[in-house]
Amino acid sequence: MTKNTATEEDQSKAKERRARGEFVRGVSGFRNAIGDPDFPPEPGRYHLFVALNCPWCHRVTLARAVLGLKNSITMDVAFPNRTDEADPVGPNLWEFAPKRIASLTGAPLPECTIETGTGEGLRLAKEVYQREGSDEQSVPILYDKIARRIVNNESAEIIRMLDRHAGALGGAPNRPTLVPHDPALLSDVNALNERIYVTINNGAYKAGFSSDQAVYEQAYEAYFESLAFLEVLLSDGRAFLTGEAFSEVDLRLFPTLYRHDPVYYVRMKLNGARMLDYPNLWRWLCRVYELDGVAAAGSLIHCRQGYFGRSWNGVVPLGPQLPMRYPEAYRHPDLGLIST
Numbered sequence: 001m002t003k004n005t006a007t008e009e010d011q012s013k014a015k016e017r018r019a020r021g022e023f024v025r026g027v028s029g030f031r032n033a034i035g036d037p038d039f040p041p042e043p044g045r046y047h048l049f050v051a052l053n054c055p056w057c058h059r060v061t062l063a064r065a066v067l068g069l070k071n072s073i074t075m076d077v078a079f080p081n082r083t084d085e086a087d088p089v090g091p092n093l094w095e096f097a098p099k100r101i102a103s104l105t106g107a108p109l110p111e112c113t114i115e116t117g118t119g120e121g122l123r124l125a126k127e128v129y130q131r132e133g134s135d136e137q138s139v140p141i142l143y144d145k146i147a148r149r150i151v152n153n154e155s156a157e158i159i160r161m162l163d164r165h166a167g168a169l170g171g172a173p174n175r176p177t178l179v180p181h182d183p184a185l186l187s188d189v190n191a192l193n194e195r196i197y198v199t200i201n202n203g204a205y206k207a208g209f210s211s212d213q214a215v216y217e218q219a220y221e222a223y224f225e226s227l228a229f230l231e232v233l234l235s236d237g238r239a240f241l242t243g244e245a246f247s248e249v250d251l252r253l254f255p256t257l258y259r260h261d262p263v264y265y266v267r268m269k270l271n272g273a274r275m276l277d278y279p280n281l282w283r284w285l286c287r288v289y290e291l292d293g294v295a296a297a298g299s300l301i302h303c304r305q306g307y308f309g310r311s312w313n314g315v316v317p318l319g320p321q322l323p324m325r326y327p328e329a330y331r332h333p334d335l336g337l338i339s340t
Ligand SMILES: N[C@@H](CCC(=O)N[C@@H](CS)C(=O)NCC(=O)O)C(=O)O
Pocket: 008, 025, 026, 027, 028, 053, 054, 055, 056, 092, 137, 138, 139, 140, 153, 154, 155, 156
């Protein structure tokens, strides 16, 4: 049924697969686009609802930052842990709670905001959907503040519409082109995106959130095979995955590899190797981290607080500590040359 497995997971036999313990990501319901007659590209019109621990949101915050759209697309940030069983509405919901205390820091998280996109000061991301009769609850959400409607809640599509309309949305004149216009290059981008989505971005969740040993092992193998493949791809000295220019492929790989050593190695049981063990991928990670806006578009505090919350007794592992703490380590491409 699913058309594009670079965007979303194949849904065939999803019910049976879930019953066997496989984590199968669902399909997003809002699929309009900026540029449709109802949603003209204009600075100041659009809004994002995100959580900084969510890797799908991270794609979108990265696109907003590198395209220079931070002043023209507003954004609300949810607390990294969802609601719990004691919540009057229910557990497992994203909450706008700037005063909530993070167990990791013993203080509120300064990036977290109240909800401002609808102007109604909603508490839960779910309520943004409920206004439109939907029972979805996921982030990211791209919202139109003029039409007062959700535009789209599929990150792969949101980053493409931000790129396509970056000029009209108020983007920086010197911004990168994320999706190449050249058809040959575009087909490389699409093929790499698909492999990276299936085996790395979503593959990490399949490894970490499935309760079946065989599904986990297959996801683990595929994840590390793809890392080895990308390590070889970068070994010719190219700066980015499709050549000398930063593209959508780099943007979509980054949120997963940024989380690998400090979070996924433990949480997703992806403990075959660290990013530090891949000198080319490590240097690539540091190169992307250095780009304007990238470091500020993510937060490892939110990631560590969020991933080790409900499913990890609320206790957050402290490492890695050697050879350096993260994210400081991402400022050191030289660390990747140390072989252990
Ligand atoms: N297809 C969506 C997936 C987004 C997604 O799965 N977000 C997670 C957070 S990382 C979520 O909010 N899930 C809703 C839930 O589990 O209740 C996208 O890429 O935009």
